[in-house]
Amino acid sequence: MPRSRPSASAIAAALPDAGQLEELFAKVDGFVAVLRGPDHVFAMANRDYRDLTxxxxxxxxxxxxxxxxxxxxxxxxxxxxxxxSGRAYVGHSLHVQLKTGEGDALADRILDFVYQPVFDDTGAVSGILVEGHDVTEQHHALDALRESEERFRLIADSAPVPMWVTRIDRKRSFVNRAYVDFLGLSYAKARDLDWRTILHPDDHDRIVAESIAGEASLKPFVLEARYRTTLGWRWMRSMSQPRWGADGAHEGFIGVAHDVTEAKDAEAALREINDTLEKKVAERTADLVAALNRVQAEMADRMRAEDQLRQAQKMEAVGQLTGGIAHDFNNLLTPIIGGLEMLRSRVEDARMRRMAETALESARRGAKLAGQLLAFSRVQRISMAPVGVNPLVANMEDLLRHALGSGIAVGMELDPEAGHATCDANQLENALLNLAINARDAMPEGGRLTIRTRRDRVDHAMEVEPGDYVAIEVVDTGEGMSSDVLARAVEPFFSTKPMGKGTGLGLAQVYGIARQAGGTLAIESEPGKGTTVRLLLPAAEAAEAAAGGENADAGTRRVRDAGTVLVIDDDPAVRTFLSDSLQEIGYRVVSAEGGAEGLELIETAEPQLVLLDYAMPQMHGADVAREVRKTHPELPIVFVTGFAETRQIEAVMGAGCAILKKPFTIADLAATVEENIAA
Structure with missing residues (x-):
């Protein structure tokens, strides 16, 4: 039967105060006790529990x-x-022998109960909540029901009036002896007979219609008609009652035919029983709906938090992947760009020079693509400083107007209180230009682009720390995005533009720039309602004037016509390119494919400079550099890196160490070597 009072676990969850729990446990439907400690000491027990024991x-x-x-x-x-174990235990219909009083004999009781662990702040089990019901009487009732069914069959066969039970398909599953005698057939034929075939012709259509309507109502219904029997045509009044399974599902009907008086009495009784049942079902349903609504609200809050966390983790994983791809891509591009430059400078044929230049330009575009990937992955070294957001945005207005064309109006809504944000100024300009070009592509028939700035306070978010931020919004009146597109908008290489019209890295790069600055990016968009892209960047105080020029006392640069350079790189293509390029410039070159071999060559070749790859197997660049510093502290070292290891290099060597970033040109190589080579 449904319970109208709340469960003990629901009360315990809502009101943890011990005094309130004790007061409310007295109202709980069923027995409740609280056990504390490893030995299960009783801390609380309600009246039902004490009565049971x-x-x-x-x-x-x-x-x-x-x-x-x-x-x-x-x-x-x-x-x-x-x-x-910290796991709850649920017991159903367990028999227990209990003393119901001092000196009394043991009484057999049947219990349904739950042992629910209670956890302290550290997550350890500090106690157990015991909640349950004495279902002895219910089990006795079930036993009585089974006996009742058997008695029903015996009684039904003894009844002087026809009785029957139908299945959901309207066929009889049971008829009593009076029903068989009424038809004058065998039991099997009487059970299988279609009762409509023995209706009086004048009553047939009416009774069939009333029967269909009555069955469809799933309520008791009464039929009065003449039936052909062994005694001729007889008026019978039949009453049919729907049958329900234990799970509440409709299973068919049970019917009886008798005199009018008895039928009306039975109808009234069944109606009263049905009304009571419907009321109790409605009350229990209301309780369950209220509980379900609370659970659904809690689940919705948790799912939103989990979705935000999954998105952040997904973007972090994609960033790591793209950073690794870009690093390897830069390693491949370094000898390609260098080789094409050497080829272009040596060939005399104009057609071959054009081909070399075209290939070189493609390689440079590849390097730019790698840079975009590194911006998304947040491993590219950038210069963080307080940037005045409003002046930067205002200075871009003419550039944006030219980039967007005359069909798109450009508006600025710059809050004077926006102030400064911590970021890389060049990267921020690139980000705003990327967003403006995306907006232009979303407004093929023209429209309006608005850039807004303001100061925001963030109290709680999944991706950024609480604090003050500068919000930069780029708003367009374009086509907007569907929810599916919006969910993938910042994924690298995802694009809705036609093939050849975009790389799918624009928004990914902007997201990476924002995250590297300690901020984030949010997008709001609906089809037909335009798009708002919001950049959140950490607020900062205005920067003080720089004290002196950078590297003012770095030493005098001296260009050498000759000198020995040691190249240490495990990649044969990069090592060969560096060696050939340096020899072309005029340096003597010795090379090693690993750190151990390179350390030996330092002693024998006596180089004036070491070009050192950072990421190498067995002995990486940091280990090699430490060993060189021990034995040759004055020997210049230039790290050759694909950007991804810049932070690691600075962690080992300190800020300001010489780094040649892949991919680079021969001119970049020559300038770096010339600047750093020892006298």
Whole structure:
């Protein structure tokens, strides 16, 4: 039967105060007790629990001490298992022998119960909540029901009036002896007979229609008609009652035919029973709906938080992947760009020079693409400083107007209180230009682009720390994005533009720039309602004037016509390119494919400079540099890197160490070597 009072676990979750719990547990439907500590000491027990256990004194006693008659039962072990595992135990229809009073004999009770672990702030089990019901009477009722069904069959066969039970397909599953005698057929034929075939012709159509309507209503219904029997045509009044399964599903009908008076009495009784049942079902349904609404609200909050966390983790993983790809891509591009430059400078044929220049330009575009990937992955070294957001945006207005064309109006709504943000000024300009070009592509028929700035306070978010931020919004009146497109907008290489019209890295690069600055990016868009892209960057105080020129005392640069350079790189293509290029410039070159070999060559070749790859197997660049510093502290070292290791290099060598970033030109190589080579 449904319970109208709240469960103990619901009260315990809502009101953790001990005094309130004790007061409310008294109102709980069923027995409740709270056990504390590893020995399961009673801290609380409601009246139903004490009544069940014969009113014995429980508080402060262990369960083993309070219930010696349960020593051979599994209850103590079950409590220990819940305590040790932290998992609840649910018991159904368990028999227990309990003393109901002092000196009384053991009474057999049947219980449904739950042992629910209670956790402290550290996550350890500090106690157990016991909640359950004494279902002895219900089980007795079920036994009585089974006996009743057998008695029903015996009684039905003894009844002087026809009775029957139908299935959901309207066929009879049982008829009594009076029904068989009424038709004058065998039991099997009487059960299988279609009762409509023995209706009086004048009553047939009316009764069939009333029967269909009555069955469809799933309520008791009455039919009065003449039937052909062994005694001729007889007026019979039949009453049919729907049958329900244990799960509440409709299973068919049960019917009886008798005199009018008895039929009306039975109809009234069944109606009253049905009304009571419907009321109780409605009350229980209302309780369940309220509980379900609360659970759904809690689940919705949790799912939103989990979705935000999954998105952040997904973008972090994609960033790591793209950073690795860009690093390898730069390694491949370095000898390609260098080789094409050497080829272009040496060939005399104009057609071959044009081909070399075309290939070189493609390689440069590849380098730019790698740079975009590194911006998304947030491993490219950038210059973080306080940037005045409003002046930067205002200075871009003419550039944006030219980039967007005359069909798109450009508006600025710059809040004077926006102030400064911590970021790389060049990267921020690139980000705004990327967003403006995306907006232009979303407005093929023209429209309006508005850039807004303001100061925002963020109290809680998944991706940024609480604090003050500068918000930069780029708003267009374009086509907008569907929810599916919006969900993937910042993924690298995802694009809705036609083939050849975009790389799919624009928004990914902007997102990477924002995250590297300690901010984030948010997009709001609906089809037909335009798009708003919001950049959040950490607010900063205005920067003080720089004290002196950069590297003012770095030393005098001296260009050498000759000198020895040691190249250490595990990539044969990059090593060969560096060696050939340096020899072309005029340096003597010795090369090594690993750190150990390179350290040996330092002693024998006596180089004036070391070109050192950072990421190498067995002995990476940081280890090699430490060993060189021990034995040759004045020997210049230039790290050759694909950008991804810049932070790691500075962590080892300190800020300001010489770094040649891949891919680079021969001119870049010559300038770096000339600047750093020892006298």
């Amino acid at each position: 014969g009113g014995r004194d429980l508080i402060g006693r262990t369960v083993r001490d309070a219930f010696p008659e349960l020593a051979d039962a599994p209850f103590f072990e079950l409590l220990d298992e819940v305590r040790d």
